[in-house]
Amino acid sequence: MQPAPPSDWRPSAPLDTLQQRARLLQKLRAFFIDRGVLEVETPQLSAAATTDPQLHSLSTQYIGPGAHRGQALYLHTSPEFPMKRLLAAGSGPIFQLCKVFRDGEAGRLHNPEFTLLEWYRPDYDHRQLMTEVAELVTHVLENRVPLGATEWLTYEDAFLRHTGLNPLTASGAQWATCARQHGIAAAGLDPDAWDGWRDLLLTHLIEPHLGLGRLTFLYDYPASQAALARLRPDKPAVAERFELYLHGVELANGFHELGDAGEQRRRFDADLARRKTLGLAWTPPDERLLAALDHGLPACAGVALGVDRLVMLALGAQRLAEVMAFSIERA
Amino acid sequence: MATYSTNEFKPGLKVMLDNDPGSIIENEFVKPGKGQAFNRVKIRNLRSGRVIERTFKSGDSIEAADVIDTEMQYLYSDGEFFHFMNPESFEQIPADAKAVGDTVKWLKEEVTCLVTLWNGVPLSVEPQHTVALKIVETDPGVRGDTSGGGGKPAKLETGAVVRVPLFIQNGEVIKVNTRTGEYVSRAKE
Numbered sequence A: 001m002q003p004a005p006p007s008d009w010r011p012s013a014p015l016d017t018l019q020q021r022a023r024l025l026q027k028l029r030a031f032f033i034d035r036g037v038l039e040v041e042t043p044q045l046s047a048a049a050t051t052d053p054q055l056h057s058l059s060t061q062y063i064g065p066g067a068h069r070g071q072a073l074y075l076h077t078s079p080e081f082p083m084k085r086l087l088a089a090g091s092g093p094i095f096q097l098c099k100v101f102r103d104g105e106a107g108r109l110h111n112p113e114f115t116l117l118e119w120y121r122p123d124y125d126h127r128q129l130m131t132e133v134a135e136l137v138t139h140v141l142e143n144r145v146p147l148g149a150t151e152w153l154t155y156e157d158a159f160l161r162h163t164g165l166n167p168l169t170a171s172g173a174q175w176a177t178c179a180r181q182h183g184i185a186a187a188g189l190d191p192d193a194w195d196g197w198r199d200l201l202l203t204h205l206i207e208p209h210l211g212l213g214r215l216t217f218l219y220d221y222p223a224s225q226a227a228l229a230r231l232r233p234d235k236p237a238v239a240e241r242f243e244l245y246l247h248g249v250e251l252a253n254g255f256h257e258l259g260d261a262g263e264q265r266r267r268f269d270a271d272l273a274r275r276k277t278l279g280l281a282w283t284p285p286d287e288r289l290l291a292a293l294d295h296g297l298p299a300c301a302g303v304a305l306g307v308d309r310l311v312m313l314a315l316g317a318q319r320l321a322e323v324m325a326f327s328i329e330r331a
Numbered sequence B: 001m002a003t004y005s006t007n008e009f010k011p012g013l014k015v016m017l018d019n020d021p022g023s024i025i026e027n028e029f030v031k032p033g034k035g036q037a038f039n040r041v042k043i044r045n046l047r048s049g050r051v052i053e054r055t056f057k058s059g060d061s062i063e064a065a066d067v068i069d070t071e072m073q074y075l076y077s078d079g080e081f082f083h084f085m086n087p088e089s090f091e092q093i094p095a096d097a098k099a100v101g102d103t104v105k106w107l108k109e110e111v112t113c114l115v116t117l118w119n120g121v122p123l124s125v126e127p128q129h130t131v132a133l134k135i136v137e138t139d140p141g142v143r144g145d146t147s148g149g150g151g152k153p154a155k156l157e158t159g160a161v162v163r164v165p166l167f168i169q170n171g172e173v174i175k176v177n178t179r180t181g182e183y184v185s186r187a188k189e
Helices: A015-034 A080-088 A126-141 A157-163 A172-181 A194-209 A261-277 A287-295 A308-315 B096-105
Strands: A059-064 A067-075 A094-101 A112-124 A146-152 A214-222 A235-245 A248-254 A300-306 B004-005 B014-018 B018-029 B036-045 B052-055 B061-063 B067-077 B080-083 B091-095 B112-118 B121-126 B130-138 B152-156 B161-164 B173-175 B181-188
Touching: A015 A094, A015 A308, A067 B080, A080 A094, A080 A112, A080 A214, A080 A300, A080 B130, A112 A126, A112 A248, A112 A308, A112 B061, A126 A214, A126 A235, A126 A248, A126 A300, A126 A308, A146 A157, A172 A194, A172 B121, A194 B036, A194 B052, A261 A287, A261 B018, A287 B091, B014 B036, B014 B061, B014 B096, B052 B130, B080 B096, B080 B121, B161 B173, B161 B181
Parallel strands: A146 A214
Antiparallel strands: A059 A067, A094 A112, A112 A300, A214 A235, A235 A248, A248 A300, B004 B061, B014 B018, B018 B036, B036 B052, B067 B080, B067 B112, B080 B091, B112 B121, B130 B152, B130 B173, B152 B161, B173 B181
């Protein structure tokens, strides 16, 4: 007897959802074209990779002209580095809609391959960029999701309000006590891994309160989570980084971009040292990005927005798979 | 010691937690874009039945529980233990009253049950969804009444009491839904 043919050839999203998704993508593009922002495409395969210890790059092997012994190439986790090289080369404001890849991430709100909208605004700081993010998201969700007045919340205030702890000064023991008091039984967290505890409380206690019926911007992240953001000149304990939440879902991450090549190199080195401590593979830092920063990155702010999540919220879906043609299980 | 990584978590996976065997009910992957990934898990403790929540750092591993569900035939009770037999290997295993629990009221010799074994020892015993049992005590039936309305209590051969329609007679064999404890139909002999 022939085995029954698999039924998972079918899309994970209904076709009318894919039609609506296409319209939302058109709306995103039109927003930037109307504002004179240039659409660009940068390589998904790169000789360099992110050094961020919390991001895991997928890699592949290129064999062919110029690489007869084979060359490791990494699928980008975001198009940030080449887009900054374009900015340094004088591109002016740019945006990109592309697939990015992150190993190890799958679930209701994660797919190892997903669509990112990333854009950069020369002469903007993170506050001006937050305003534009709000305009874009409000425009896209118009007549779909009613939104109240936007909420602006510092990372510190969010923790004080929902956990009672100051995230910039709390001790390891305080983190653990707070988690226990809120009924969170967490295994395997190092008492000194402050950012691990912050992420635990953020995901379990704070995120569910963010963006309920309105956009919530969380900003002024701890300097240890600056990633590629500048530190605040008047308060170097925090970085000029923000995140956007809607309905408890993290939608976008943005920075007032770090332009200092020396500081960027130090952060790469610190990331690589941390990767080593965690037993993660070494990844090649982007020397071409450093050279571009050395040449001069115009003062700018940039942000990356998860398009699948935005479409999911726009259509009232509960899982990313409901708005993707084929989620990873069917890829 | 067998272990499972968080990447293997899925509903139904049997794991050890606080020295007790558990079964994963729900597994959610959460991760701030630039932060630590976690698996938020709901696990049923297979000894107490309680559901607990636990969060693991993604990539960590936990001990696997040697828990298997196996169909076994109920043989007899010796007053202390209930004895079951694996119909293929003929191996016999005693289950205590705690493992049998409420299932005792559906246990009839030679019926097949789903026995959950932890390290070879019965943790729980589930009856089949419907069982056929003989009525040993009920009020005389009203022969003409097949409406099924009303009903009356009937004691079954295993001691369970269920409500049956008025037309059902003492000595008849009926099918009962073991999940709800409700009468389903007359059993066809």
